[in-house]
Amino acid sequence: MPTTDTPSAIRIWVAAYVAANRETAVRDAAEARAYPALLPTGLVEVSHARRRMLVERPVFPRYVFLGVPEGASWYPLRAVPGVLGILSSGQQPRAVPKRVVGLLEEAIAANAFTRTAEAAFAAGEAVKVRVGSAELDAFVERVRHTLPGQRIDVVFEAMGKRHRATVPLDHVRAAG
Known part of the structure; x- marks a missing residue:
């Protein structure tokens, strides 16, 4: 404020x-x-x-x-x-x-400090998923807010196929 x-x-x-x-x-x-x-x-x-x-x-x-x-x-x-x-x-x-x-x-x-899964990402939004020291391009499929540890479902492409994964919210950041 x-x-x-x-x-x-x-x-x-x-x-x-x-x-x-x-x-x-x-x-x-x-x-x-x-x-x-x-x-x-x-x-x-x-x-x-x-x-x-x-x-x-x-x-x-x-x-x-x-x-x-x-x-x-x-x-x-x-x-x-x-x-x-x-x-x-x-x-x-x-x-x-x-x-x-x-x-x-x-x-x-801009309400940038609100940390809920719904506030962080919307379905269809392009994101980067941290996997170890690498980042993977993905799209948000669905936001799941089960606690502990908010999770988010993403869709990514690997080896010519679409794959789904559920990852912790803190492993995901906006692609922009």
Whole structure:
């Protein structure tokens, strides 16, 4: 959820290391103190008590990106409840490049961090399947979302014939 309408007003972005499962609270507390915050999240399909559900989870667990406005000090960020530290080099915080923050904001807007089989691929889509250190051209035939380990059915051609295979979702990437 991008919080900055004018990224040029931000002098630097820093990565704050936060207490476990406190990312949302840190984001809210920083924003309440007028520090823009960026917390990339995505929907992840999880199974709990034999029930599948979509849960919003941080893309970078235990990290929140905080903007330091022009003319403001980064030092008060250390006092935000839940912040354990700021990624630093010596006494100075390491700045996250504005380009990286912009790419993260674009990815959030495009829902790129949602990791469900249905969101990742559509039937008929061209994909690459990782087999060991090689990649194989294939097409998605059907999306299967059985847990644990989401799987996807693909069709590929080998030795002049069409073959079907069911592979884990993390072995498949878009062909483009």
